[in-house]
Amino acid sequence: MSTLILIPARMASTRLPGKPLADIAGAPMIVQVARRGAEAGLGRVVVATDSEAVAEAVRSHGFEAVITRDDHQSGSDRIFEALTVIDPDRKVETIVNVQGDLPTIEPEIIGAALRPFEDASVDIATLGVEIVRDEEKANPNVVKIVGSPLSATRLRALYFTRATAPWGEGPLYHHIGLYAYRRSALERFVALKPSPLERRERLEQLRAIEAGMRIDAEIVQSLPLGVDTPEDLERAREILSN
Secondary structure, three states: OOEEEEEEEOOOOOOOOOHHHOEEOOEEHHHHHHHHHHHOOOOEEEEEEOOHHHHHHHHHOOOEEEEOOOOOOOHHHHHHHHHHHHOOOOOOOEEEEOOOOOOOOOHHHHHHOOHHHHOOOOOEEEEEEEOOOHHHHOOOOOOEEEEEEEEOOEEEEEEEEOOOOOOOOOOOEEEEEEEEEEHHHHHHHHHOOOOHHHHHHOOOHHHHHHOOOOEEEEEEOOOOOOOOOHHHHHHHHHHHHO
16 A cells, blocks of 8 residues: 555644644654654655644755645644645555654554554554553543454444443553544545534544444554643653653
């Protein structure tokens, strides 16, 4: 499959203004994410942003960037616009959406997101990790995957929720918001209107589930650090400086 890694990045962040350009170990955070994408060795890496400053920073470090509209409601919409701009001949078959605030993500984890596509019936692939801390099980900021086990390392996602689910004995899985799309699935997804459960849970992936699209999740062993607060930023600086 011809694979493209797209990294959406927008400057508007209420908790950490200017987040994509925050310096981490001598480079802007968005550049560190692009480096992790390149290290995954899957194919072309492009940053999709609404900011000329972000695009300039990315290009100055040797990566590609494309300017997108500033009114997109989601990262999926932004990467779809970028895809239509940089691949008008439709040569790309698979798109990996890596969030722009994951500067310490392991390249191997990015590659793991493609494994569910071994099954031709999978539309969208994503990642999960088993929850080991009790306080995370009831935390609504920790999104859980409710899924049917396909193997020791894979679930067929039936639902995503902020609640503690499923009930009963057994593992709970933390959803990692990194997605791989077949091109046709991304095209279908962005054409759908927000769904009732998506609005209720405030989880975009439920739009695909409600539309009957299949999402499988590969279970990995580590949870990448998402940078949302000044404390997260300091932790990322510590990790990459070492």
